[in-house]
Amino acid sequence: xxxxxxxxxxxxxxxxxxxxxxxxxxxxxxxxxxxxxxxxxxxxxxxxxxxxxxxxxxxxxxxxxxxxxxxxxxxxxxxxxxxxxxxxxxxxxxxxxxxxxxxxxxxxxxxxxxxxxxxxxxxxxxxxxxxxxxxxxxxxxxxxxxxxxxxxxxxxxxxxxxxxxxxxxxxxxxxxxxxxxxxxxxxxxxxxxxxxxxxxxxxxxxxxxxxxxxxxxxxxxxxxxxxxxxxxxxxxxxxxxxxxxxxxxxxxxxxxxxxxxxxxxxxxxxxxxxxxxxxx
Amino acid sequence: xxxxxxxxxxxxxxxxxxxxxxxxxxxxxxxxxxxxxxxxxxxxxxxxxxxxxxxxxxxxxxxxxxxxxxxxxxxxxxxxxxxxxxxxxxxxxxxxxxx
Numbered sequence: 398x399x400x401x402x403x404x405x406x407x408x409x410x411x412x413x414x415x416x417x418x419x420x421x422x423x424x425x426x427x428x429x430x431x432x433x434x435x436x437x438x439x440x441x442x443x444x445x446x447x448x449x450x451x452x453x454x455x456x457x458x459x460x461x462x463x464x465x466x467x468x469x470x471x472x473x474x475x476x477x478x479x480x481x482x483x484x485x486x487x488x489x490x491x492x493x494x495x496x497x498x499x500x501x502x503x504x505x506x507x508x509x510x511x512x513x514x515x516x517x518x519x520x521x522x523x524x525x526x527x528x529x530x531x532x533x534x535x536x537x538x539x540x541x542x543x544x545x546x547x548x549x550x551x552x553x554x555x556x557x558x559x560x561x562x563x564x565x566x567x568x569x570x571x572x573x574x575x576x577x578x579x580x581x582x583x584x585x586x587x588x589x590x591x592x593x594x595x596x597x598x599x600x601x602x603x604x605x606x607x608x609x610x611x612x613x614x615x616x617x618x619x620x621x622x623x624x625x626x627x628x629x630x631x632x633x634x635x636x637x638x639x640x641x642x643x644x645x646x647x648x649x650x651x652x653x654x655x656x657x658x659x660x661x662x663x664x665x666x667x668x669x670x671x672x673x674x675x676x677x
Numbered sequence: 678x679x680x681x682x683x684x685x686x687x688x689x690x691x692x693x694x695x696x697x698x699x700x701x702x703x704x705x706x707x708x709x710x711x712x713x714x715x716x717x718x719x720x721x722x723x724x725x726x727x728x729x730x731x732x733x734x735x736x737x738x739x740x741x742x743x744x745x746x747x748x749x750x751x752x753x754x755x756x757x758x759x760x761x762x763x764x765x766x767x768x769x770x771x772x773x774x775x776x
Binding site for chain 1: 678679680681682683684685686688689690691692693694695696697699700701702703705706708709710712713716719720723724726727728729730731732733735736738739740742743744745746747748749750751753754755756757758760761766769
């Protein structure tokens, strides 16, 4: 344990670390609030949490610092990112105010609250910092373990019950009961034959296109893009990219440029003509 | 530098989180701001633990982390099921009980 932790004032190194990382933490917190997209907010929050972990380490809370990185940035923020992906990354927040003037009132309230808190800390007599040198003498983890398994053992056991309840609750909340039986493959095939449309299997993604990404509609032999080649999930979400005509136009522009450079004029490549006809 | 500055930083982060809860409409971002407030409290606990020279503050911060993990799991499950029934994660859209 370093002797600085026991001192009233910290070392220059810690002061430097505090001012640099503290600024970054505040910027991260502000961008969590003010970024328009939820993904950006989540990433800024993850950055702030890592900096807080460094501050825990600097304050002699070695176990908590590591737990902060593992639990918060590792588990909780990834959970957040999963939900953001599930709910839709592209869904930006609506900036319409439902209650008039609510945003300014909220900012005012926040400012007042901040002034109140900081004035309270300023007025409190926080003169003596004992430091953790004595408490951490046998090791920080051992010291924490002694407390958790003696003085706080009931809280610890209740925590176990809480975690189990939370896990069961999450499962119950996200579980969706099937209202009807899933159709078997045989029934699906029979239905398809009875309907008489698309009796053979659907075309594979991107087979005749210039790209083979799954979200790009493939070209049929007659040159028209077919949405059937894109998977049903992407089709329902409307996430189909159509670059077939775009790519052809790019190619045309490229060939025109090369022709100008080579000072050729009338010669048109045969495959381009065919592609043009196909795209029409 | 006086270690009290850690408390000032915690107060600042808590304030930013609280303001975010009031300002934002997206339920996920509101939830993230709540996490920010919890983290600010943890920082204050750790700083107080250093001030008093015992580990009680760190134990409390540890329990806060556990409770925050449980809270995130349930809260995100609620947001997901809300999104499923409403196709939106905005807190304004959950107004079925309004006249």
